[in-house]
Amino acid sequence: MASSETSIRIVGVEPWEPPEDEPGRGILLRTTRGDVRVIIHNNQERRTTKGIIWVWGASGGFAGPAGGLYRDVAEDLKDEITSVRIDYRLPNNLQECVMDALVGVSFLTGTGHTEIALVGHSFGGAVVITTAPYSEDVKAVAALSSQTYGARGADKVSPRPLLLAHGESDTRLPPYCSEQIYSWAKQPKELVLYPGAEHGLMECAEELREMLAGWLRSNL
Numbered sequence: 001m002a003s004s005e006t007s008i009r010i011v012g013v014e015p016w017e018p019p020e021d022e023p024g025r026g027i028l029l030r031t032t033r034g035d036v037r038v039i040i041h042n043n044q045e046r047r048t049t050k051g052i053i054w055v056w057g058a059s060g061g062f063a064g065p066a067g068g069l070y071r072d073v074a075e076d077l078k079d080e081i082t083s084v085r086i087d088y089r090l091p092n093n094l095q096e097c098v099m100d101a102l103v104g105v106s107f108l109t110g111t112g113h114t115e116i117a118l119v120g121h122s123f124g125g126a127v128v129i130t131t132a133p134y135s136e137d138v139k140a141v142a143a144l145s146s147q148t149y150g151a152r153g154a155d156k157v158s159p160r161p162l163l164l165a166h167g168e169s170d171t172r173l174p175p176y177c178s179e180q181i182y183s184w185a186k187q188p189k190e191l192v193l194y195p196g197a198e199h200g201l202m203e204c205a206e207e208l209r210e211m212l213a214g215w216l217r218s219n220l
Contacts (some may be wrong), residue, residue: 008033008099010106022062023075024085029103033096034089036103041074042082050220051082051113053104053131057122060091065121065144066205073213081220082113094126094150101131105138115139115220119212122173122199125164126150129181132157140219142212145170145199148177151184158186161219165208167197190215 012030016037024039039062042048054070056062062085064070074083084104090096101118108116117140118128125146132138133156142163143151154162162185166178175193182191192211194204201208 008103010103010110013107018062023071024083029107031103033099036089036100037087038104038107039085040082041078041085043079046079047112048080048082049112049114050080051084051108051116052077052216052220053101053108053116053118053128054083054085055088055097055101055118055120055124055127057124058092060088062087064119065199066201066208069121069201069205069209069212070119073209073216076209076213077216081216082108082111084108092123094123094130097123097127098130098134101127102134105131105135109135109137113137117142117216117220119144119216121145121201123147123150125181129154129157129162132160140216142215143178143181144208144212145173145201146178146181147173148180151181154181154185158188161188161190163190163192163212163215165192165194165201165212167194167199167201167203169196169203170199172199 016026016028018026029036120128121144125143164178166175197203
């Protein structure tokens with residue numbers, strides 16, 4: 001990012017042991033602003049130039065909405081696309097969380113990935129929308145149940161495709177939030193609303209998983 005106050009870089013990479021119920025390999029990215037814990041999903045016997053950065057809501061964590069959407073899709077795609085699930089250093093701090101996402105992008109580009117998608121849920125939707133313009137290697141952005149705060153720059157995501165998905169019964173962040181972001185964004189853009197689904201998207205988990213995996217394959 002532009003100034004020294006908003007810059008971050010990786011100074012070391014070490015193994016890290018994720019929780020037993022989490023598939024993937026744990027890696028600790030040591031940075032100039034502290035350590036970022038990530039979980040990597042890939043087939044180490046296959047090279048790919050495609051990668052996905054996954055970030056969650058204001059509390060951080062790895063699993064994602066809809067009962068572990070991030071974990072499940074990352075595992076489904078690992079033979080063709082490398083996934084990096086990120087746990088924020090300072091949850092709910094938009095600027096710092098954007099830098100965490102940029103660290104993930106830097107890690108992927110440094111390992112030969114030149115086509116990267118960003119996926120975020122809730123607060124994470126604003127994180128990925130804000131992050132996208134900082135790297136030409138980011139080729140697609142998906143924001144799920146996104147908040148509007150921090151997403152006013154959605155027009156800058158273009159010419160990358162932007163996917164917005166929201167539950168029509170979301171009472172935490174009403175679907176109007178994604179509709180508003182859609183109005184700010186430029187083409188290419190897509191808005192998908194799920195009737196009866198709440199903020200965590202559990203009610204449409206299988207449908208969302210299939211749609212998102214297909215969208216990521218198509219846009220990377």
